[in-house]
Amino acid sequence: xxxxxxxxxxxxxxxxxxxxxxKYSGNLELNYQNEVGQGYWLDASINLRFVDEQYLEQDxxxxxxxxSYEKTxxxxxxxxxxxxxxxxLLAKNITDEQxxxxxxxxxxxxYAHRFLTERGREYHLQLSYRF
Amino acid sequence: MSHPNDIVLGASVLIPDLxxxxxxxxxxxxxxxxxxxxxxxxxxxFSSDWQLNLGLRYQKEEKEVTNKQxxxxxxxxxxxxxxxxxxxxxxxxxxxxxxxxxxxxxxNDLATDRDESHLSPSISLQCWxxxxxxxxxxxxxxxxxxxxxxxxxxxxxxxxxxxxxxFEYEDEKATAFELGFKSEVIESVWELNTTLFLTDYDDLQxxxxxxxxFVVANAAETRVQGLEMESRWAISEHWKLNTQxxxxxxxxxxxx
Numbered sequence: 001x002x003x004x005x006x007x008x009x010x011x012x013x014x015x016x017x018x019x020x021x022x023k024y025s026g027n028l029e030l031n032y033q034n035e036v037g038q039g040y041w042l043d044a045s046i047n048l049r050f051v052d053e054q055y056l057e058q059d060x061x062x063x064x065x066x067x068s069y070e071k072t073x074x075x076x077x078x079x080x081x082x083x084x085x086x087x088x089l090l091a092k093n094i095t096d097e098q099x100x101x102x103x104x105x106x107x108x109x110x111y112a113h114r115f116l117t118e119r120g121r122e123y124h125l126q127l128s129y130r131f
Numbered sequence: 132m133s134h135p136n137d138i139v140l141g142a143s144v145l146i147p148d149l150x151x152x153x154x155x156x157x158x159x160x161x162x163x164x165x166x167x168x169x170x171x172x173x174x175x176x177f178s179s180d181w182q183l184n185l186g187l188r189y190q191k192e193e194k195e196v197t198n199k200q201x202x203x204x205x206x207x208x209x210x211x212x213x214x215x216x217x218x219x220x221x222x223x224x225x226x227x228x229x230x231x232x233x234x235x236x237x238x239n240d241l242a243t244d245r246d247e248s249h250l251s252p253s254i255s256l257q258c259w260x261x262x263x264x265x266x267x268x269x270x271x272x273x274x275x276x277x278x279x280x281x282x283x284x285x286x287x288x289x290x291x292x293x294x295x296x297x298f299e300y301e302d303e304k305a306t307a308f309e310l311g312f313k314s315e316v317i318e319s320v321w322e323l324n325t326t327l328f329l330t331d332y333d334d335l336q337x338x339x340x341x342x343x344x345f346v347v348a349n350a351a352e353t354r355v356q357g358l359e360m361e362s363r364w365a366i367s368e369h370w371k372l373n374t375q376x377x378x379x380x381x382x383x384x385x386x387x
Contacts, residue, residue: 013386018353021381031371058337 011059019060022052022068039081047073056103056115063113064103071097077126088126096121151211152222154230159199160281167191180260186253192276195244198285198298200236237288247302249274264314275303275336280346297339297346304333322363329356352384 031045050070057064072095077088099118106112172186208222222229231237253271260266277300287293311326334349357379364372 011386013351013383016383016386018355018381018383021355021379023380024376024378026376027374029373031373032369033371034369058339 013060016060017055019055019058022054025049025051036078041079043075043077043079045075047075049073056100057105061103061105061113063111064100064115066100069097069099071095071099083130085127085129088124088128090122090124090126092122092124093118093120149218149222151214152218153209154222154226155207155209157200157207158236158281158285159197160279161197162279162281163195165193166276180258182257184253184255184257186271188251188253188273189248190251190274190276191246191248193244193246194276194278196242196279198239198241198279198281200239200285235286237286239285239287240290241285241287241292241298242290243279243292243299245277245279245299247276249302261312261314263316263318264312266312267309269307269309271307273305273307275305277302277336277349278347282346297348300336300347301334301349303336303349306331306333320365324361326359327357328359329354350383351386353382354384355379355381 027047027049029045029047031043033041033043036042048070049072051068053068054066055061055064056066071093073090073092074094075088075090077086079086098120100115101118102116104114106114168188168190170186170188172184175183175185177183208219208226210219210222227238251271251273253269255267255269257265257267280298280300285293285298286296287298292298307328307330309326309328311324313324314322316323332351332353332355335351335353336347337350339346339348339350357377359378360374360376362372362374364374366372
């Protein structure tokens, strides 16, 4: 612990993976578009993003490991004829997954970490109008 | 770029006898950087189905840097109103040695520069010989310039740069290979793109936490390989399915 405090701890990561390197990641998006009524358009989509576990620190500290996760977003929109106006309802991270984007050691205090959290569940209502 | 740094954060936590005292060391880091680059490329369609692309990039980078961690000006003490007078007097005297032993940062006044230039070639071959499909193979070499660490945690003393202080880090070299295709598997219905890649890094620059701050160091030989796939499928007039998948294998081949 003394060596770590003085910044003299060494690591050999030969053969190990790196930070921010999930073994798999990907995205699936299903989209539906159709005319509803006279010239009105419905545009709906649902999106699933999946990411394998990954380390959030270069030293591969097991404390700062983000587990694999899936996040779902959805969007439904109605547009008027000629696209004059559009109303869209969005839901992001519907399952309210709690994930971290970064982690840092806190200086001097051994084992203390600071995590940056990503956004939880969100709803957005978007209105647009073209003059 | 010039910034002061607090290095010993809350030393009072570690030294319970120094009630209501915080010690710090500041650093003045300044860097002047000049970069030039030229890029040239040529495409040769040597038959109706085949094309060869060649590229060459030249880059030159110059960096001049000064780092001042001077005793009298930048090692400082902060006290609460209730800090007893004897504690203040002791802390004022002991501040330089305490900050040095805790953070490894000594008083110094450094000035140096680096100058590097690189030639980065690339070659790619494309073929449209297969039906609705373009197949390609690329190879390229690229560099990321070296530089200096401005975290203000330098263990150098006086004007001599300690080679183990991590003050200067070297350039990183990447050698990359790609093999892939872009295909309209079913015309106007299904598009599929796939790329296999392999990149070897020499002297990969990694950000290391040395216990007090992040410093950049050339730690490793690293191989990153994987597969990227992208599919766009118009299932019907109204339904579409888009898919992306990435497989990644990152491995430090040697880490110093």
